[in-house]
Amino acid sequence: MGLMRSLRVTQRAMERVMLGVHNQIRNMEIRSRTRFTGIAQRVAKLKWQWAGHIVRGQDGRWGPNVLE
Structure with a gap:
């Protein structure tokens, strides 16, 4: 697994924890809620x-x- 992929996975996991959501919401929806730019x-x-x-x-x- 490459470094950039690991960073993206970690960022998504942190965003999910901040929003308090689990597997039922797509990553694009989470990204639009947090308004963070991709790593x-x-x-x-x-x-x-x-x-x-x-x-x-x-x-x-x-x-x-x-x-x-």
Whole structure:
């Protein structure tokens, strides 16, 4: 089982506990009730933010050179 799948399963389980529901409600219904973004989307957004942060650094560090 991949890391992203494990994170998605854990997030869904936490949302179900917060709402106090069990197996009879679809995941999309739970997601619409909690209004949380998916963990995969959040990870992708943070990854791109980090890449932009690294690229903007011009103080001679190796990060921008690796990304080129």
